[in-house]
Amino acid sequence: MDECFLIDDETFDSILLPTVSTTGGTICMISTPGEKNWFYDQVLAAKSDTPHYSYYQFTADDNPLLDPVMRDYVVKHKDNPTIQREYYCSFIDNTGSVFRPKKTIDASWLNDPDILKNSWFVLGYDPARKGKDRAAYACAMVHSGKVFIFRSGFIPEHLKDRWETQVPYIDEIRKTYPFHTVMDVT
Numbered sequence: 001m002d003e004c005f006l007i008d009d010e011t012f013d014s015i016l017l018p019t020v021s022t023t024g025g026t027i028c029m030i031s032t033p034g035e036k037n038w039f040y041d042q043v044l045a046a047k048s049d050t051p052h053y054s055y056y057q058f059t060a061d062d063n064p065l066l067d068p069v070m071r072d073y074v075v076k077h078k079d080n081p082t083i084q085r086e087y088y089c090s091f092i093d094n095t096g097s098v099f100r101p102k103k104t105i106d107a108s109w110l111n112d113p114d115i116l117k118n119s120w121f122v123l124g125y126d127p128a129r130k131g132k133d134r135a136a137y138a139c140a141m142v143h144s145g146k147v148f149i150f151r152s153g154f155i156p157e158h159l160k161d162r163w164e165t166q167v168p169y170i171d172e173i174r175k176t177y178p179f180h181t182v183m184d185v186t
Contacts, residue, residue, distance in 0.1 A: 001016075001027065001028065001029050001030065001031075002030050002031065003030075003031050003032065004029045004030070004031035004039040004042075005031050005032065005033060005034025005035060005037065005039045005040075005091075006031075006034065007038075007039070008037070008038075008152070009037055009038045012038040012039075013038070014154075029042060032085060032086060032089075033085050033089055033090055033091040033092070034085070034091065034092065035091070035092060036091050036092075040091050043055065043091075057089045058089075059087060059088045059089055060074045060075075060087035060088065061088075074087045115143060116178060118143065118144075119141045119142060119143040120141070120142040120143075120180050121139070121140070121141050121142075121177055121178055121179040121180050122139075122140045122141075122142070122179065122180065122182075123137060123138075123139050123140075123170070123173060123174055123177075123179045123182045124137060124138045124139075124140070125137045125170050125182065127163065127166055135154060135155035135159075135166055136152070136153065136154050136155070137152065137153060137154075137155065137170060137173060138151070138152040139151040139152065139173065139177060139179075151173075155169055155170075156169070170182075
């Protein structure tokens with residue numbers, strides 16, 4: 001998995017772990033550090049020599065291919081939180097992040113007509129109708145070149161097995177916001 005810090009706790013706990021536990025597979029996690037979420041917990045476990053974990057870290061100081069001008073800039077700005085995250089593998093708090101856990105998102109901007117008029121809304125939907133997979137959706141707004149995920153979740157288990165029960169559920173979400181695009185992401 002790449003950019004693990006962007007994957008929310010619920011996805012890791014309810015989708016990734018059960019999948020690997022039933023297949024006996026391995027999870028290879030590659031990521032720039034981000035906010036302190038489940039990925040942060042996994043890194044701490046790996047750093048503490050927990051069995052079945054391996055941890056490898058490479059910083060700007062370890063990269064022989066980093067342009068010398070860029071290296072000078074990075075070293076000069078080493079205290080900057082973004083430089084710490086991107087070049088020195090430091091986890092950060094949830095400040096200034098585009099993607100935030102759904103529990104911290106303030107959706108009051110949905111009542112601002114100027115924002116609504118100048119934004120693009122997308123509803124992503126994965127029907128997941130087979131086996132123990134879970135049907136999921138995510139609502140995103142693109143505004144001023146940034147993507148804000150303001151609602152996400154799973155389709156209730158009793159609705160997921162049949163297309164004719166999932167479509168009305170997704171349609172109710174679609175009616176709630178001014179979506180320009182609805183995508184099936186299967």
